[in-house]
Amino acid sequence: MTTLDIAHDKQSTAPAGALTAPAPHPLRPSLVGLTxxxxxxxxxxxxxxxxxxxMRAGQIWNGIYNRGLTDFDGMTTLSKExxxxxxxxxxxSRLEVVTEQKSVDGTRKWLLRLPSAVPGVPGPEIEMVYIPEEGRGTLCISSQVGCTLTCTFCHTGTQKLVRNLTAGEIVGQIMVARDALGEWPDSNRNSDDRLxxxxxxxxxxxxxxxFENVRDALEVISDGEGISLSKRRITLSTSGVxxxxxKAGTEIGCMLAISLHAVNDETRNKLVPLNKKYPIRELLEACRNYPGLSNARRITFEYVMLKDVNDxxxxxxxLVRLLKGIPAKINxxxxxxxxxxxxxxxxxxxxxxxxxxxNRAGYASPVRTPRGRDIMAACGQLKSETVKKRASERFREAAQPTG
Known part of the structure; x- marks a missing residue:
């Protein structure tokens, strides 16, 4: 059910134009994430x-994204009725936090449960990670439950795709993180600095x-009267669709990252099977044509270092030869x-x-410091806890003696 499907009844005794509260619906549509x-x-x-x-949309928008409200009671600019x-x-309301883990290095990981389409049946789960650094804090959020791409170096790729996240579920991850970090104006945190x-x-x-849900979510996140994160501070990472x-450059306009990981099609076909459909030459041509590409808006190429494979x-x-002419940095x-x-x-x-x-060839190539390894929160390690649990249960069952 979407917001546009909601039914509302008006009693014949109500004054013209008045709204009468419908009976609460067990699956009320969420307003979070709507543009x-x-x-x-x-x-x-x-x-x-x-x-x-x-006016009403502005009041509700302010309550959700400026004040972090989780119910309508606090929106006192609206009448009680x-x-x-x-x-x-x-x-x-918020997504359900199933677990929260904190690494020895300060990295935090949340396992979040999404709403279920079937009453009484737990919804699917996703993971989200916050990485604090000096002067900045990066929130790594998910766009799907599972993944279709089966990249062989990525733990998430071993989990089958369950479904896409809605725009509200994408935005909702940020809301949960801001709750946990005390980043709303009404929180008790003393500092005005954003975490x-x-x-x-x-x-x-x-x-x-x-695409559509990601686009809409990032429009909400970057809105200047809400969460207000500049699109220069939002990076979308793709394996090369x-x-x-x-289209992403035109309609979303955020920073772009490419999961490259190899310099020839033979190796990349193994690491990133999507390469069989969109080989390196086509991928880099699309990068050269990315709208708004400049030295100020470089593309980040992600390159996982695998022993005796691509290093x-x-x-x-x-790698340097391939990226010639593309304003880029290499992670x-x-x-x-x-x-x-x-x-x-x-x-x-x-x-x-x-x-x-x-570096000597002229490309910034920072080595990403592994963060959150002790809680399986590092790059490429995210996977729903329920899927991990089911896998471990299957292993134990297989190990049980038969007969």
Whole structure:
């Protein structure tokens, strides 16, 4: 059910134009994640007079995204009657936090449960990670439950796709993180400095396979009267869905990251099977044509360092050759192991040699410091806890003697 499907009854005794609260629906549609036009449309379909739509939408928007409210009671700019009526029809609550873990390095990971389409049956789960650094804090959020891409170095890729996240579920991750970090104006935190300064869509899933919901969510996140994160501080990472890259630049306009990880099609076909459909040459051509590309808006190329697979100096030379003419920086990512992973991380000395060559060629190539490894929160390690549990249960069952 969507917001536009909500039914509302008007009693014959009610004054003309008055709204009467419908019976609460067990699956009330959420207003979180609706763009401003869609929020106004939802309120119009609900029955609010046209002349009130812009004002009421602004009041609700402020309550959700500026104050972090989770119910309508706190929206005192609305009448008590209207608050009760809206509360019976719509939901603005949070995603359920199943677990929260904190790494020894300060990284935090949340397992979140999404709403279920079937009453009484637990909804699917996703993971989200917050990485604090000096002067900034990066929130890594998910776009899908599971993933279709089966990248062989990625733990998430071993989990089948369950479904896309809605725009509200994407935005909802940020709301949960701001709750936990005390980042709302009404919180008791003393500092005015933002803790979440950057958003990266590098969690579970391929964002460009959930384009409309990702686009709408990032429009809400970057709105100047709400969460207000600049699109220069939002990075969308894709494994290379070539036909959608230009569209992302035009309709979303955030920073772009490419999960490259190899310099030839033979290797990349194994690491990122999507390469068989969109090979490196086509991918890099799409990058060269990315709308708004400049030295100020460089593309980040992510390159996981895998021992004896893609980490030779010859690979570094070919990487530099491939990216010639593209304003770019190269993120070198030490491989983060997970149980059953078929790869090893490159030796640190080899990573440094690789980085030094790329740096001397004129490309910024920071080596990403592994964060949150002790809680399986590092890059490529995210996977729903329920899926991990089911896998461990299957292993134990298989180990049980028979007969």
């Amino acid at each position: 401003r036009p869609r929020l106004m449309q939802a309120l119009a379909d609900f029955g609010l007079p046209e002349k009130q739509l812009r 209207l608050r009760q009526t809206l509360a019976a029809a719509f939901d603005i 979440i300064t950057n958003i990266v869509m590098m969690g579970m899933g391929e964002p460009l396979y959930n 070539v036909p959608m890259i230009e 030779s100096i010859e690979d570094a030379k070919e 070198l990512i030490p491989f983060n192991p997970w149980p059953g992973s078929p790869y090893e991380c490159s030796d640190w000395a080899q990573i440094e040699k690789f980085a030094d060559f790329v």
